[in-house]
Amino acid sequence: MDNIPTETSFFRDFQVFEALRQSIFPELLRRHRLDRTLNLWCAACSSGQEAYSLAILLRDYFPLLANEWNLTILASDVSEAMLAKARSGTYTDLEVRRRLPPKFLRRYFQKQGSQWSVSDDIRLMVQFRQIDLLKPLPSLPEMDVILLRNVLIYFDRAIQAEILDKMHRVLAPDGYLLLGATETPLRCDTVFKPVSVDRTVLFQLRPPDDADGGRSRHTGN
Numbered sequence: 001m002d003n004i005p006t007e008t009s010f011f012r013d014f015q016v017f018e019a020l021r022q023s024i025f026p027e028l029l030r031r032h033r034l035d036r037t038l039n040l041w042c043a044a045c046s047s048g049q050e051a052y053s054l055a056i057l058l059r060d061y062f063p064l065l066a067n068e069w070n071l072t073i074l075a076s077d078v079s080e081a082m083l084a085k086a087r088s089g090t091y092t093d094l095e096v097r098r099r100l101p102p103k104f105l106r107r108y109f110q111k112q113g114s115q116w117s118v119s120d121d122i123r124l125m126v127q128f129r130q131i132d133l134l135k136p137l138p139s140l141p142e143m144d145v146i147l148l149r150n151v152l153i154y155f156d157r158a159i160q161a162e163i164l165d166k167m168h169r170v171l172a173p174d175g176y177l178l179l180g181a182t183e184t185p186l187r188c189d190t191v192f193k194p195v196s197v198d199r200t201v202l203f204q205l206r207p208p209d210d211a212d213g214g215r216s217r218h219t220g221n
């Protein structure tokens, strides 16, 4: 999609990553403590900063998960050019200074000339793959967390509904879907229920017998 912006950054909408760190990942770790398997998907990853932010967060705050679990961080985009940059893990000074906490820059990046390269242990945590959300999805594992941020807004309602339907089929029964900050009003609340966690709105599958409008699990404001 040549006309869709590829704008992104590390830890974009920091509050989202705080909700993942403080609530969502601890809950998923408890729930998956026996199978020790966790599948995460950045479904429109652009040049990779979103997926590397997840990897950094997990490596830094949940090192056991990064080292001893079957952790999959799949990052996909339709654009091969964006995927090539993402795979290289190399960013300009401006890109790393934008929202990346300095402690993470020190710990997980090396300066190479005028560029910064993400360290191999972070880079190797992420699998990049081309997936066009407008086409049938390839076979994917059930996802515990899907980040589908800042891409739906560029499609019309019918296409949004089609893409959300695909997310519905691949999201684990207790998994979480995250949209972009400006996308939460999108009408995806017929099959997903909004859940407010630490002032971030996420979406979960709505059980067929959900009678209270899906708002019973609010933990934030």
Ligand SMILES: C[S@@+](CC[C@H](N)C(=O)[O-])C[C@H]1O[C@@H](n2cnc3c(N)ncnc32)[C@H](O)[C@@H]1O
Binding pocket: 001, 004, 005, 006, 007, 008, 009, 012, 043, 044, 045, 046, 047, 050, 076, 077, 078, 079, 082, 131, 132, 133, 134, 148, 149, 150, 151, 180
């Ligand atoms: C604005 S960026 C969002 C990047 C990141 N998710 C974020 O929130 O920072 C939108 C991305 O969607 C990708 N995109 C556009 N159409 C797509 C499609 N049909 N399938 C997969 N990705 C697509 C673009 O290539 C671009 O990288």
